[in-house]
Structure formats: C-alpha cells, structure tokens
Amino acid sequence: MMRCKQARRLFSAHLDGELAAGQEEQFRAHLVTCPECKTLLEKVSGTIAALRDLPEQALSKEERGQIHRSWRSKWKDLSRGAQPASRGLARTATALGAAMILGAAAVISLSVLHHPQEVGENAASTEAAAESDTGSDRSKTYTGHQDLSTSLTLGERLLPQVVSSTRAVGAADMEGYGADYAQKQSFYSAVWQHSAEKARPDAAPVYDLEALGKLQAQCAEDMVEAAESLGEDASVLRNALNSVLAASADQLPLLPCWAEKVVFEGKAAWIISLSGPQPDVSQGAGTGTPQGAEQPVEGGEGLVGSKEILPALPRYLFVVNALDFQILFR
Amino acid sequence: MENSLNLGGGLTDEALIRGFLDGSADCFEELVRKHENQVFNLAYRVLGNRSDAADACQETFVLLLRKLHTFRGESSFSTWLYRVSLNVCRDHLRKQKKHPAPLPPPEEGPRPEDTLEAGVAFDPEAIFEQVETKDMVQSAIAQLPPRFKEVIYLHDIRGFNYAEVADILSVAIGTVKSRLNRARIRLAQELGDREP
Structure with missing residues (x-):
C-alpha cells in the first residue's frame, strides 16, 4: 500500500503522464483512500494551470531605454581604448567554438611594466590611459615611447580563459600539460616582455608591484565570472584561486591566465595556470623562476608550441582539489 | 523553447x-x-x-x-x-x-481592462478576480526558494522540457524532476494558505 510521502513524490510524474501502468494504479488506489493527498493533488494541478496562464511581463519603454543606454555606455567605454586596428571587440576574431584568447573587449590602463623616468613624456598616451576604466594610478601609467609593444599594453585587456570539462587527468598528464600554452604566451607578450626588453643588461627588470597586484585581482575576478557563465560554482574556483595565489605569494604577483575544470585522479579539480616573467616562450622554453628572465633558454627556434618544448615551460601550474582546496600538483 | x-x-x-x-x-x-x-x-x-x-x-x-x-x-x-x-x-x-x-x-501593473481578451464582454468583477489570482500566484512564487522559482519558471511558465531545464541549470534530469515536484507542492500550499 502506497504511503502519502511516496504518493506525493509522484504528483508531477502523474500529472505529466510519466508513471508506469502499475505505479499509476497504485497511485490512484492511494488517492481513493486518502482525501488529503487527493485535495493536494487538485491544488497542484490548479497551480500548474494558473502558472501557464501567467502573462508575460512586457518591458516598458523606459525600462527598455535604460537597458540599451546601459550597454551602449559600456560599449563606448570599451571601444574608446581599443586600437584602431582592433576596433572589433574580439581582437582575435574569435569564432564560435574557438577558445577565447585575448579579448580587446576592454581597456587595460595598467601598463604594469615601466620605468619611472618615462612618466609624463607623452601627453597623448596619458590621455588614452586616463580614458580607461580600471581606475589605476595614472602617475604610474606608462606614457613613453609609442613602439608597438607599448601600444598593445595600453590598448588591450587580457582576459584569462576558463574551460569547463569532465576530462579525466592524472599527475603524469600534468608533466606534459600544454593547454595553457597560448594563453601564457599572450600574457607574456602583453605583460612581462616589455619590461624584460627595457631592462639594462646588468639589471633586473623593473615591475610595478601595485599595478601587478591590481591586474592579478582583476584576472582572478574575470576568471570567476567566466566560470559562473559556464555554469560552474564560482565560489569553488574562487577558493581554488585563493589557495594558488596564497601559495605563490612570496613571488611577484603572478597572473591567473588559464583555468580548466577536470577530474583529477577521480576527483573534481581545477587546473590553474599563472603567468609570470619567463624567457620569451615564442623563442623556445625556459625553466625560469619568477624572477628568471635571465635564465638560460632551452629549446630553440622553430619549436613554438611543439610538444618537445611544452614540458620545459616554466610551471606556474597548479591542480587544486575542488572539494577541500588542497594543492595536488604544482 | x-x-x-x-x-x-x-x-x-x-x-x-x-x-x-x-x-x-x-x-x-x-x-x-x-x-x-x-x-x-x-x-x-x-x-x-x-x-x-x-x-x-x-x-x-x-x-x-x-x-x-x-x-x-x-x-x-x-x-x-x-x-x-x-x-x-x-x-x-x-x-x-x-x-x-x-x-x-x-x-x-497593467489596467484591468487592458488584460481583457478580445471579444470578451467587459466584466469588472471577473477581471478583478483574474488580476487578483495572477497577483496571488506571483506573490506566492516570490515566497519560494530561488531554486524552486527557477525550475517553476523554466518548466511551468516558459514550457522548457526536463532535458532543457537540466541543461540550463546544469543539473541532472532527475534533479529537475524532483525539484519541480517539491516546488509545485510548495507553491500549491502557499496558494492554499492565501485563499480567502
């Protein structure tokens, strides 16, 4: 004999006609003997009908106007900082289904790598930076030479990439992990390279730690938002990022550039890759420490992206258990 | 959909x-x-x-x-x-x-007469009842936990099927079914409490 609790679990299935014949029979038999369930079922049925009858809410002219003003204003902000050659909001002409790489969808105001003597030398680029929306300290904004790499750091905003998958990986796979390669290279050319090039041969590059800290926070925030838009639990990635950033806190502020949700040795985990200064990955791979721009370069020309050099890339790569935020691999 | x-x-x-x-x-x-x-x-x-x-x-x-x-x-x-x-x-x-x-x-909200269906005689009392019922349903929905509101909206109001709702919410179809069942019962009880 069916009990009330069992019968109530079957209300929707009954109303949607999804009960198997035997179950339907038992369900109906219960209703005959249970007026409470019968009444509740009638109410549920009436409720569903009332829900289907609810009118769609139409936006008023004013509400619609507000929605359009708001995105247009954001569009204006974003477009203002884009380089003429990259007016399109996706600088890499991202096709549907392609991995996201560099989005010129926003403006970077933080030229993180610069030398103090360069400040104030060029009024035009100061203005361009002042129009940006990240609120960074203008006095620290690079305003010097108009060479290509500088223009790029002023005109783009780096957006980290987040991938949600159920791919099963193990520690052995991590040694040859290269999914973050393109992203690391993009971050390197936009953030670290300029400083390395500007450094005197006998001195270490100069970094603006405050600006890097802000960029690190922004990248982490973008990553969390991206995870949310993929339907992932944003708080899990946030906590994983916190673990990783805390573990790397004794180094320069490294930048989260890539995160991939995987199943690591049977458990949900996030692979998080941080971008840091390193030998120019486009010239081959190095084994640099965070301050290791001067480290010897291994690999060589013509090996860009090849499997041979991937294992040798500097590993600011972490796998974090998504349940208790233990770092499983680094 | x-x-x-x-x-x-x-x-x-x-x-x-x-x-x-x-x-x-x-x-x-x-x-x-x-x-x-x-x-x-x-x-x-x-x-x-x-x-x-x-x-x-x-x-x-x-x-x-x-x-x-x-x-x-x-x-x-x-x-x-x-x-x-x-x-x-x-x-x-x-x-x-x-x-x-x-x-x-x-x-x-819209004026009661604006909600009148074409060709139906103007009956202030009937319209008032209709509007009142819709308000009552909306206010009962407002009392539900967010996960119940989401599933009610997507399935019962928008008409997405279980698989589609599961896809949008990134949960299993079984979760959608059981959540929807609990949401409907809860809503029916909320509405029952509001009946004069």
Whole structure:
C-alpha cells in the first residue's frame, strides 16, 4: 500500500503522464483512500494551470531605454581604448567554438611594466590611459615611447580563459600539460616582455608591484565570472584561486591566465595556470623562476608550441582539489 | 523553447554574435532586442519585482558585452543566456541577503481592462478576480526558494522540457524532476494558505 510521502513524490510524474501502468494504479488506489493527498493533488494541478496562464511581463519603454543606454555606455567605454586596428571587440576574431584568447573587449590602463623616468613624456598616451576604466594610478601609467609593444599594453585587456570539462587527468598528464600554452604566451607578450626588453643588461627588470597586484585581482575576478557563465560554482574556483595565489605569494604577483575544470585522479579539480616573467616562450622554453628572465633558454627556434618544448615551460601550474582546496600538483 | 533559427527575416543568433565579434554594435543591439524580454521575464519571476528585474537585465547585457566571446556554441545561445541571466539573478539575491533593501513601492501593473481578451464582454468583477489570482500566484512564487522559482519558471511558465531545464541549470534530469515536484507542492500550499 502506497504511503502519502511516496504518493506525493509522484504528483508531477502523474500529472505529466510519466508513471508506469502499475505505479499509476497504485497511485490512484492511494488517492481513493486518502482525501488529503487527493485535495493536494487538485491544488497542484490548479497551480500548474494558473502558472501557464501567467502573462508575460512586457518591458516598458523606459525600462527598455535604460537597458540599451546601459550597454551602449559600456560599449563606448570599451571601444574608446581599443586600437584602431582592433576596433572589433574580439581582437582575435574569435569564432564560435574557438577558445577565447585575448579579448580587446576592454581597456587595460595598467601598463604594469615601466620605468619611472618615462612618466609624463607623452601627453597623448596619458590621455588614452586616463580614458580607461580600471581606475589605476595614472602617475604610474606608462606614457613613453609609442613602439608597438607599448601600444598593445595600453590598448588591450587580457582576459584569462576558463574551460569547463569532465576530462579525466592524472599527475603524469600534468608533466606534459600544454593547454595553457597560448594563453601564457599572450600574457607574456602583453605583460612581462616589455619590461624584460627595457631592462639594462646588468639589471633586473623593473615591475610595478601595485599595478601587478591590481591586474592579478582583476584576472582572478574575470576568471570567476567566466566560470559562473559556464555554469560552474564560482565560489569553488574562487577558493581554488585563493589557495594558488596564497601559495605563490612570496613571488611577484603572478597572473591567473588559464583555468580548466577536470577530474583529477577521480576527483573534481581545477587546473590553474599563472603567468609570470619567463624567457620569451615564442623563442623556445625556459625553466625560469619568477624572477628568471635571465635564465638560460632551452629549446630553440622553430619549436613554438611543439610538444618537445611544452614540458620545459616554466610551471606556474597548479591542480587544486575542488572539494577541500588542497594543492595536488604544482 | 526559443531557438536561434531565422524565423522573421532577421539574422540568426549565431550570425549576430559573429557580427558582434567583428565589432558591430548593431548586431549586439539586435541580439539585445531579441532576448531582452526573455531575460527580463526570468529576472522578474526569480527576483519578484520589476525594478530589480530591470537592473538584472541591464547587468546581464553589460556582462554579455564583456563575455560573449567566451560563448562556445556548445548549447544554444538562448540556453547559455538563460544561464548567464540566472547567475546575475543569483548574485542579486546574494547581495539582497547581505544588504536587505526596503520593500519597493507598489508596482503599477497593467489596467484591468487592458488584460481583457478580445471579444470578451467587459466584466469588472471577473477581471478583478483574474488580476487578483495572477497577483496571488506571483506573490506566492516570490515566497519560494530561488531554486524552486527557477525550475517553476523554466518548466511551468516558459514550457522548457526536463532535458532543457537540466541543461540550463546544469543539473541532472532527475534533479529537475524532483525539484519541480517539491516546488509545485510548495507553491500549491502557499496558494492554499492565501485563499480567502
């Protein structure tokens, strides 16, 4: 004999006609003997009908106007900082289904790598930076030479990439992990390279730690938002990022550039890759420490992206258990 | 379920997204126009009032501007947009929980006579009852936990099937079924309590 609790679990299935014949029979038999369930079922049925009858809410002219003003204003902000050659909001002409790489969808105001003597030398680029929306300290904004790499750091905003998958990986796979390669290279050319090039041969590059800290926070925030838009639990990635950033806190502020949700040795985990200064990955791979721009370069020309050099890339790569935020691999 | 086929001579969602990625504001505007009612209605049912729903709708499209390039086309754009909108609504609810706002002023709904179906004689009492019932249903929905509101909206109001709801909410179909059953019973009980 069916009990009330069992019968109530079957209300929707009954109303949607999804009960198997035997179950339907038992369900109906219960209703005959249970007026409470019968009444509740009638109410549920009436409720569903009332829900289907609810009118769609139409936006008023004013509400619609507000929605359009708001995105247009954001569009204006974003477009203002884009380089003429990259007016399109996706600088890499991202096709549907392609991995996201560099989005010129926003403006970077933080030229993180610069030398103090360069400040104030060029009024035009100061203005361009002042129009940006990240609120960074203008006095620290690079305003010097108009060479290509500088223009790029002023005109783009780096957006980290987040991938949600159920791919099963193990520690052995991590040694040859290269999914973050393109992203690391993009971050390197936009953030670290300029400083390395500007450094005197006998001195270490100069970094603006405050600006890097802000960029690190922004990248982490973008990553969390991206995870949310993929339907992932944003708080899990946030906590994983916190673990990783805390573990790397004794180094320069490294930048989260890539995160991939995987199943690591049977458990949900996030692979998080941080971008840091390193030998120019486009010239081959190095084994640099965070301050290791001067480290010897291994690999060589013509090996860009090849499997041979991937294992040798500097590993600011972490796998974090998504349940208790233990770092499983680094 | 709203799809992205070219039904009215306009561009498909996919074509509009490609146009947007090539820098066309017109394409983005068209995308907003196509989906603004969908986003607003979802937000209205989840957040419970027009003012918050309009805010969430604005936030969704601003977020879309920044994040559309991450859309991979693995599900339909409409499904993806529902996910993004739901996340914006959930953020709103979290903020409200932390900093409860004073109750919004009573909303100006449509006039009763405007809700009259064509060809039906004007019967003020019947119309009043109809409007009252709809208000009562909406106010009962507002009392539900967010996860119940979401599933009720998507399945019973918007008419998505179980698989589609599961896809939007990123949960298993079994979860959708059991959640919907509990949501319907809870709502029926809420409405029962309100009956005069």
